[in-house]
Amino acid sequence: MISIRETASISFRALMANKMRSALTMLGIIIGVTAVIMMFAIGSGANRQISERFSSMGSNMLIVRPGADQGPGGVRSGAVNTLTVEDAAAISSECPAVAYAAPTYGGGAQVVYGNQNWSTSITGTTPDYLFVQEWTVASGTIFTGQDVRSATKVCVIGQTIADNLFGNEDPLGKTIRVRNVPMIVVGVLGEIGANAMGRDQDDVILVPVTTAQRRLFSTSRTGSVSTIMVKARSAELLDAAQKQVESLLRMRHRIRPGNEDDFSVRNMAQMVENAKAATRTMTLLLTAVAGVSLLVGGIGIMNIMLVSVTERIREIGIRMALGAKKVDIRLQFLVEALILSLVGGTTGILLGTGGAMAVSGAFGWAVEISPFSIVLAFGFSGLVGIFFGYYPAWKASLLNPIDALRYE
Amino acid sequence: MAARQVVKIENVSKIYSLGDVQVEALKNVSFSVEEGEFLSVMGASGSGKSTLMNIIGCLDTPTSGDYFIEGRNVSGLSGDELADIRKHKIGFVFQGFNLLPRMSALENVKLPMLYNGVKPHDREGKAMEALEMVGLADRAHHQPQQLSGGQQQRVAIARALVNDASMILADEPTGNLDSRTSLDIMELFAELNRKLGRTVIQVTHEPEMASFSRRILTFRDGAILKDERESQV
């Protein structure tokens, strides 16, 4: 058997003798690998972005809402005014696995300062909300528990509000009108950024929950809140916290065993998982489509290799007469297919990487080119070459030297 | 001292089966060739000359009988074992030259050494030597399509010489050449035989070409009709 290096140089020369055909044969693999690399890069970029955004929300968070949960996308049924500020206080004081719990109640509102006005969302809550969200106050302070008890007209504003209403002015101590109610700015939040859905979280005003209930968004059923945000002591205690919250609320709401909850608890970790699973499925699907084009590329290689074997029957006969063994002939054609697929694969990897970067530049998508996907694409194109190159190579090696020499 | 027996054919028959028709291309043929002989095989078309050459060249195996190369029985060998014999013992010259296109004369001459284990850095020198023997050293870097038929056949002869084979087999080597060039090729064979002691076995139709050799084996219907030797003076 002759050496791989010499075999490779024979194969390389044969491919160079037909440059155009070799390039066109590689095109299928190039397109396939480019697509695979791009799909992987975009998919894993999206995945990472989702986890980053959710982790900025805190993965050890529970969201309690009034009404029974009918499962994902289902409609909540039953009473919608079942959660109270006291429920939140009880959760935070009585559930050992819970670090903080804060109620929220609010809505959209027009806010005015001087001749500036801005439309934003108002969140009525308690001071613990900052700890639940892991937000900070950049200047001033958060309102106090006393403010909550007496429904003081104070507020803490997000950066977006500060920028849009106050510009370069210092907002602290200024009075803004929220739904025509004058409120004193006691603090400005540190910058937060966008949330998992891409919403600007700095576009927010925090007020004492009681102020929101009684002075800003008064309803017939005062005292109820729209969510209770709960932070577990750690991610490991999230499940325990969920159970404790559920049993505490069932007790407080006097729900008999066997009856349905009048509230629902969403687990943030599960939501992250769901969102990630969704992008994974999408990525897998697109990669499968890209993989199919890689297979089509492989069939293209097989096709051309079969043509090439037929065209070179006489050459095969001559080589056999001069002493080439079956394995030498088989290797020569196999290596030819392998060169086609690996050069195609490498080109595809370069194009795919460049394409992914272009996409990220053009659309601002997060892309992530993992070494894994490059190794996978390279290995897979090699396998395609061997798999689809084997049959033509094997056919070539089965030729009988006399017939091959006589072939016109 | 007695010359070595390069080829010994004993009761060799070759039968081709085409469906239910059987063609007996060789019928119980026996003869031997000694080292340094120049033998011409003659006979009408279809008399079994090429079949015999294929068997001698280890491209094919006899249906029955034995074939010895330098004393070794090679009649029952597998395809790859025959390839091993070919790359060390046989040098082929074909009617149609059979050089590889897009390769220079030198590269074509180097080709057998790719398969027979000569070290890469020794190949160039040996190939040039062989090209010099056939008088084509100055055309080493020409490709076959840039050479005349006679020159191409010389390159092919250089290729057959380069592996120091035990014998050179040429099935109608002048069949595609004009008579002037044919005579040149025959001179070359005679010279290789006389000066270098190479064993040459050729097939030819033409008595004029056969006259260069010192022994003529005439076939009819797959059997030896005559075996004539030039009387040694």
Ligand SMILES: Nc1ncnc2c1ncn2[C@@H]1O[C@H](COP(=O)(O)OP(=O)(O)O)[C@@H](O)[C@H]1O
């Ligand atoms: N591969 C083959 N299959 C069937 N018959 C063959 C084959 N090769 C040769 N023959 C037959 O064997 C006989 C001898 O052929 P061949 O050796 O080529 O003759 P020559 O070279 O003397 O012209 C012819 O009748 C030919 O038709």
Ligand SMILES: [Mg+2]
């Ligand atoms: Mg013939």
